[in-house]
Amino acid sequence: MLNVMNHAERYWILPTLLVVLSIGPLYGWLAALYAPPAAGLTAPAQTQMEADLDAGPSSFPQRREDAELFDRALVAGLLQSDGKGRIVVAPADLPLRWIYARGHPDFLTPRGDEPDWLSGPWNDEIRRLHQALHFSASGRYVRQQIEAFNARRPGFARIQWRDGHLVWRDRS
Amino acid sequence: MVWLLPVIGVAWTVARAPCWLEPHSLTVMLNPGQEVVLGRKALAAPQADSNHVQIRRDVNGNWWLVNLAVNKQVLWEPAKEWADQSARTWRLVLGAAFAVGTQSFEVLDLGTRRLTLRDRHQRWEYDGLRLYRNGHSLPECYENWRTGLRERLSHLPGLHNLFQRPLRLGGGVYCADRLGLPGVPVDTAILVPVESGFVLQPGWAGRLDGAPVVVAAGTANAESLWRRSIPLVVDDRLIIGRTQYQVMRTAPVLELAVLARAWRRLAASPPPDIPSIITIQWQPETWWRPPGPDHWYWPARLGLAALVLGWVILHSVPGRRLSRRTRWRVLGSLALAGTCFGLHLSSLAAPVLWSYLLAWPVLGIWLMTVRSWWSIGLLTMLTLLLGIGWLTLLQLGVGADESGWPRYGSSGAALAGAFGWLVWAGWDSGYWQRWFGGLDARSIRWGQRLLAGGALTLLTLQVMLGDEGGWAGFQPFELVKLALTAAVAYMLIRWLRPAGRKEGSSNRLPGWRTLSPAALLLAMSGFAVVFLHDFSPLALLAIWALVLAWAWAQVHAQSRWRWRGRFLVVFLVMSAAGGLAWLHEHPEDFPLDMQIDRIRVWVAPEQYPHAGYQLRRALEAIRAGGWRGTIWDDPVNGRVMTIPAVENDFTLTFFLNRYGGLAGLALAAIQAIFISFLLIIAGRAFCRTGSEDERIAGGFVYFTLYGGAALLGAHFLVSWGANLGFLPVMGQPMSLLSSAGSHQTLLVLPIVALAVVVEESNSDNPP
Numbered sequence: 001m002l003n004v005m006n007h008a009e010r011y012w013i014l015p016t017l018l019v020v021l022s023i024g025p026l027y028g029w030l031a032a033l034y035a036p037p038a039a040g041l042t043a044p045a046q047t048q049m050e051a052d053l054d055a056g057p058s059s060f061p062q063r064r065e066d067a068e069l070f071d072r073a074l075v076a077g078l079l080q081s082d083g084k085g086r087i088v089v090a091p092a093d094l095p096l097r098w099i100y101a102r103g104h105p106d107f108l109t110p111r112g113d114e115p116d117w118l119s120g121p122w123n124d125e126i127r128r129l130h131q132a133l134h135f136s137a138s139g140r141y142v143r144q145q146i147e148a149f150n151a152r153r154p155g156f157a158r159i160q161w162r163d164g165h166l167v168w169r170d171r172s
Numbered sequence: 173m174v175w176l177l178p179v180i181g182v183a184w185t186v187a188r189a190p191c192w193l194e195p196h197s198l199t200v201m202l203n204p205g206q207e208v209v210l211g212r213k214a215l216a217a218p219q220a221d222s223n224h225v226q227i228r229r230d231v232n233g234n235w236w237l238v239n240l241a242v243n244k245q246v247l248w249e250p251a252k253e254w255a256d257q258s259a260r261t262w263r264l265v266l267g268a269a270f271a272v273g274t275q276s277f278e279v280l281d282l283g284t285r286r287l288t289l290r291d292r293h294q295r296w297e298y299d300g301l302r303l304y305r306n307g308h309s310l311p312e313c314y315e316n317w318r319t320g321l322r323e324r325l326s327h328l329p330g331l332h333n334l335f336q337r338p339l340r341l342g343g344g345v346y347c348a349d350r351l352g353l354p355g356v357p358v359d360t361a362i363l364v365p366v367e368s369g370f371v372l373q374p375g376w377a378g379r380l381d382g383a384p385v386v387v388a389a390g391t392a393n394a395e396s397l398w399r400r401s402i403p404l405v406v407d408d409r410l411i412i413g414r415t416q417y418q419v420m421r422t423a424p425v426l427e428l429a430v431l432a433r434a435w436r437r438l439a440a441s442p443p444p445d446i447p448s449i450i451t452i453q454w455q456p457e458t459w460w461r462p463p464g465p466d467h468w469y470w471p472a473r474l475g476l477a478a479l480v481l482g483w484v485i486l487h488s489v490p491g492r493r494l495s496r497r498t499r500w501r502v503l504g505s506l507a508l509a510g511t512c513f514g515l516h517l518s519s520l521a522a523p524v525l526w527s528y529l530l531a532w533p534v535l536g537i538w539l540m541t542v543r544s545w546w547s548i549g550l551l552t553m554l555t556l557l558l559g560i561g562w563l564t565l566l567q568l569g570v571g572a573d574e575s576g577w578p579r580y581g582s583s584g585a586a587l588a589g590a591f592g593w594l595v596w597a598g599w600d601s602g603y604w605q606r607w608f609g610g611l612d613a614r615s616i617r618w619g620q621r622l623l624a625g626g627a628l629t630l631l632t633l634q635v636m637l638g639d640e641g642g643w644a645g646f647q648p649f650e651l652v653k654l655a656l657t658a659a660v661a662y663m664l665i666r667w668l669r670p671a672g673r674k675e676g677s678s679n680r681l682p683g684w685r686t687l688s689p690a691a692l693l694l695a696m697s698g699f700a701v702v703f704l705h706d707f708s709p710l711a712l713l714a715i716w717a718l719v720l721a722w723a724w725a726q727v728h729a730q731s732r733w734r735w736r737g738r739f740l741v742v743f744l745v746m747s748a749a750g751g752l753a754w755l756h757e758h759p760e761d762f763p764l765d766m767q768i769d770r771i772r773v774w775v776a777p778e779q780y781p782h783a784g785y786q787l788r789r790a791l792e793a794i795r796a797g798g799w800r801g802t803i804w805d806d807p808v809n810g811r812v813m814t815i816p817a818v819e820n821d822f823t824l825t826f827f828l829n830r831y832g833g834l835a836g837l838a839l840a841a842i843q844a845i846f847i848s849f850l851l852i853i854a855g856r857a858f859c860r861t862g863s864e865d866e867r868i869a870g871g872f873v874y875f876t877l878y879g880g881a882a883l884l885g886a887h888f889l890v891s892w893g894a895n896l897g898f899l900p901v902m903g904q905p906m907s908l909l910s911s912a913g914s915h916q917t918l919l920v921l922p923i924v925a926l927a928v929v930v931e932e933s934n935s936d937n938p939p
C-alpha cells in the first residue's frame with residue numbers, strides 16, 4: 001500500500017495517525033467522565049461541586065487523610081496536651097532541633113515553658129509525619145482545626161475529648 | 173480565513189463579556205481625630221480580610237494607616253521610592269531596642285554589612301549571611317551543597333550583597349541564619365539587610381495573635397510591630413491583600429486611586445453596603461483607552477528604545493545594504509516588538525485588547541510570507557492554537573470578578589507579539605536566511621555550547637536566588653529544555669555522521685561530546701527532583717528520550733539498527749504503560765518517598781480531600797461543562813475560578829468547563845496536527861543534500877525539531893493527564909493554551925521559528 005503512494009500522500013499518514021491516536025482515547029475518557037452516575041451514588045456534578053465548596057473539605061463520608069494524620073501525629077507525640085485541655089503542635093523546626101541535639105546540643109535554646117519535644121522517639125517515619133503536619137495541605141487543615149479546638153472547646157465538634165483521649169470526628 | 177477565526181472568537185468574547193464596573197477611586201472622609209476600619213468590601217479588595225486596615229486622621233489632619241489583619245499583608249511604597257515594604261516594618265537605629273516574645277535586644281552597632289545586638293546574656297553579630305554568638309561563627313543550619321556554594325560565591329568581590337539573606341528570629345536552634353528564642357515559633361520575625369542597614373519585619377509565622385513583637389521597647393514610643401502606623405502622603409502606593417492603590421490627595425479628604433486587581437461588580441447589581449464615610453467611584457472596564465499616561469510608560473519607552481537600537485545597528489553593521497523601504501519595515505517591526513514587550517511588563521494595568529491587537533497582525537504577516545505548504549500548515553496550526561489560547565485566557569479575564577485576571581492573556585499575547593515582530597525583523601532584513609545558509613558544524617557546536625552555558629548559568633541563579641516560580645520574572649528551566657534539545661541533537665548527528673568518515677560506518681561516541689548534554693540532563697533532573705520535588709519534568713524527559721530514540725533509529729544507515737531501535741522504543745512504551753497499570757493496582761509499592769501523595773490521589777481521589785483538592789475540583793468542573801460547555805449560558809466564569817492554578821496548569825480544565833468536551837476534542841486534534849507538521853518538517857530537513865556541513869546542519873535541525881516536538885507533545889500529554897486525572901503527575905502548563913510566558917517564548921516559539929526558517933530555506937528542494 002505504502003509503495004503505491006507518492007511522497008505527498010505519505011506525509012498525510014502521520015497527522016491522521018496522531019489525530020486518531022489522540023482523539024480516540026480522549027473521547028472514551030471524556031465520555032466516561034460525562035456519563036451520569038448510577039442512581040443514588042452521587043449528586044449531579046455541579047450540585048456536588050457547589051455542595052463541596054460550601055461545606056469545605058469535610059463533607060466526605062469515609063475516614064480520610066486528615067483523620068489519619070491526626071491520629072498518627074497523636075501516637076507519634078507530635079500533638080500533645082498542655083495539661084489545660086489544649087493541644088500543642090510540635091514546632092516546625094523540630095527536625096533541625098533533633099539534628100542539633102545530636103551534633104551541637106550547645107546551640108539549642110533553653111526549653112522554657114514548652115513541652116520537651118526531644119524526649120520522645122524520632123525516626124524517618126515520624127519525620128515524614130512531621131513534614132506532613134507542617135508542610136502539606138492536610139496538615140494545614142489539621143492545624144487549623146486544632147486552633148479552632150483550642151479556642152472553642154468543648155463545643156468544637158471536629159475534635160473532642162472522649163474517655164481521656166482526643167478523638168477526631170469525621171462529619172458525614 | 174483561518175487567521176480570521178480567532179479574531180471572530182475574540183470579538184464574540186468581547187461582545188458577550190459581562191458589563192463590569194470597576195472601582196476607579198476611593199474617597200475617605202474623616203474629621204481630625206476620627207478613625208475607621210475598612211475591609212474587603214469598602215476597599216474593593218477581594219483578597220483582603222473583612223477588617224483589614226484602620227485609617228486614622230490625627231488632630232493635625234495627617235492620615236495614618238494600620239494593618240489589622242491577623243496574617244495578611246499591607247505593602248507600602250512611599251512616594252519617590254522604588255521598592256515596597258511591609259507596613260509592619262521597623263528600621264533599626266543605633267541604641268534602639270526591640271523585643272520578640274520575652275526576649276529583648278539592644279542595637280549596639282549598625283552598618284550596611286554588620287549588625288550587633290545584645291540580649292541579657294549574649295552578644296550577637298550578623299553580617300547578612302552568618303550569625304556570630306559572642307564572636308564565634310555559628311554553623312549552617314542545614315549543611316548542603318547549596319549553602320556551601322553560596323558561602324564560597326559570597327566571598328567573591330562584589331557578590332556579597334547578592335547572597336545576603338534575612339536573619340530569622342524564633343525557634344529552638346542557634347545557627348547561621350536563625351536566632352532561636354524559647355517559646356517563639358521559628359520565623360516569627362526576620363531582620364532583613366537593606367541598603368541603609370537592617371529592618372525588622374514579620375516572618376512567615378508572624379501573626380497578630382501570635383508571639384508579641386515590640387519595637388522601640390523601653391521608650392515612650394514603644395509599640396507592637398503588628399500595629400505599626402504608616403503615614404499616608406500624596407503619591408504613596410499601597411497593596412492591600414492583592415489590590416493596588418495610589419494616594420492621590422490627602423486634603424480635604426483622602427483619595428486613593430485603584431490601580432489594579434480590584435473587585436468589580438456587574439453593572440446591574442447594587443453597589444456594596446459600605447460605611448457612609450467611604451465613597452467608591454465606579455467606571456466601566458477599559459478595553460481600549462488607557463486610564464492615564466502612566467500606562468504608556470513601558471510600551472512607549474521600550475518601543476522607542478528598540479527603534480533607536482535598530483537604527484544604530486542597521487547603520488553601523490557592515491553588510492548587505494537594505495533598501496530604504498525595507499529598512500523602515502525592519503525598524504517598524506523592532507519598535508512593535510519593543511512595544512509588545514513593554515505591554516507585557518505593564519500587563520496588569522494596560523487596556524485589555526492592546527496586546528491582542530499588536531500580536532495578531534504579525535501572525536497574518538507570517539502566514540502571507542511563507543511559501544512552503546508545510547510552513548503554511550504549521551503556522552496555520554500555530555495560529556489556531558494561539559487563537560484558542562488567547563480566547564480562553566481572554567474569557568478567563570473578562571468573566572472574572574477581579575480586574576487583574578485579564579493580565580494573563582494580555583501578557584501571553586504581548587510576549588508572542590514581541591517574539592513574532594522580532595523574528596520578522598530578522599527575516600525581512602534577510603538575517604535568518606543568511607544565518608541558516610551559513611550554518612556549519614563549527615557554528616552549531618559553538619552555538620549549542622553558548623546556549624547550554626547560558627541556560628545553566630541562569631538555572632544556577634534561579635537555584636541560588638529564586639524559587640520554583642522562577643528568577644527575575646522568568647523561568648530559566650524552559651531555556652534549559654531548549655538547550656538540552658539542541659545539545660543532544662548535535663551529539664546525535666555527530667554520532668550518526670562523524671566528520672571525515674563514511675556515512676553510516678561504525679563509530680563510537682567520543683566521551684567529551686556527551687559532556688554538554690549530560691550536564692544539561694543532570695541539571696534538569698536534579699533541578700526537578702531536588703529543587704522542585706516534582707517528577708513531572710522527568711515524565712517530560714522520558715517521553716522526549718523515547719521520541720529521540722525513535723528518530724535516531726528512523727534514520728540510521730544500517731537496517732538492523734533501525735529495526736532494533738524501533739522495537740526497543742515500542743517495548744519501552746509498552747513497559748511504561750504496563751508499569752502505570754501495575755502502579756494503579758499497587759500504589760503502596762511505589763518505591764520513592766517523593767510525591768507518594770500524588771500516586772495515592774491518582775488511585776483514590778475521594779480519600780484525599782486535601783492532597784487531591786485540585787484534581788477533584790477540576791474533574792467536577794469538567795463534568796459540569798459537559799460536551800457543550802457553560803459559556804453559552806453564562807458569560808461570568810463562576811466557581812471554576814476557585815480551582816488553584818486555573819490560569820496555568822489547570823487552564824485546560826477552565827477550557828473544558830467553559831467550551832465543553834467537543835471543543836476539547838478539536839483542540840487535541842489541532843495539537844496532534846501541529847506536532848505532526850513539526851515532525852514532517854524535521855524529516856524534510858534531514859533529506860537535505862549538499863556538502864557535509866549542509867548535511868550536518870540538516871541532521872541537527874532534524875533532531876532539534878524532533879526533540880522540540882517531543883517536548884511539546886509531552887507537555888500536551890502531561891497536561892491532559894493531570895487535568896483529567898489519567899496520569900499521576902503534577903500539572904505542567906499546556907503549551908499555547910496556559911499562561912506560561914517563558915515556556916512559550918523560550919521553547920515553543922523558537923522551535924516553530926526554526927522549523928519555518930528551515931522549511932522556507934528548503935522548500936525549493938522537493939523531497
